[in-house]
Amino acid sequence: MKLLVIILSLFFIVPTGSANEGSGVSSLSPELQLLFSEEMVELKKGMNQIMDAYVAGQWNDIVPIAKKMENSYVLRKGLSQDQMDQLHSKLPKEFLSLDERFHYYSRMLAHVSEKKKVELIGFYFSKMSETCVSCHRLYATRKFPSFKPDVEADKHHH
Numbered sequence: 001m002k003l004l005v006i007i008l009s010l011f012f013i014v015p016t017g018s019a020n021e022g023s024g025v026s027s028l029s030p031e032l033q034l035l036f037s038e039e040m041v042e043l044k045k046g047m048n049q050i051m052d053a054y055v056a057g058q059w060n061d062i063v064p065i066a067k068k069m070e071n072s073y074v075l076r077k078g079l080s081q082d083q084m085d086q087l088h089s090k091l092p093k094e095f096l097s098l099d100e101r102f103h104y105y106s107r108m109l110a111h112v113s114e115k116k117k118v119e120l121i122g123f124y125f126s127k128m129s130e131t132c133v134s135c136h137r138l139y140a141t142r143k144f145p146s147f148k149p150d151v152e153a154d155k156h157h158h
């Protein structure tokens with residue numbers, strides 16, 4: 001258990017700032033960008049479905065959704081070798097590690113849902129949402145301008 005806590009605490013280091021937009025998804029080919037965007041919309045649907053099942057106490061329903069999220073993401077899909085090379089050379093290391101973190105949490109969420117560990121379901125769901133935010137804050141400020149530093153600072157004046 002202690003080890004688990006240590007391992008988990010490593011994931012709490014959330015990156016700040018948002019200067020990496022240029023080195024992210026926008027440097028990929030248009031086809032890959034499209035695949036990526038479709039995948040993101042699927043993730044969003046998945047999160048909504050999980051929330052619905054979670055508040056209704058239908059833990060079993062969470063399992064297949066979380067597993068699908070773990071497997072469906074564009075970085076794991078049947079891409080050509082060329083596309084894989086493109087992803088690995090164009091996307092920054094930090095981006096790929098956030099992606100890995102996301103997959104770790106979706107796997108854990110599927111696991112604890114199977115075991116019906118209610119508190120842990122809530123825990124991993126929230127950790128998973130945090131990886132959405134962490135990655136968007138760094139790499140998706142074009143899509144989500146609220147994460148831009150000046151916009152964030154601006155909010156405090158209202």
Ligand code: HEC
Nearest residue numbers: 025037040041043044095098099102131132135139140143
């Ligand atoms: C490893 C990085 C990363 C993770 C993790 C991530 N996203 Fe994204 N997401 C992005 C990037 C980058 C974009 C913007 C792509 C662009 O600029 O077109 C994006 C865009 C989106 C969009 C807009 C898609 C569109 O084109 O309309 C949605 C919705 C979205 N993400 C949902 C999620 C949800 C929900 C999660 C977590 C369950 C998540 N994302 C996790 C990187 C990530």
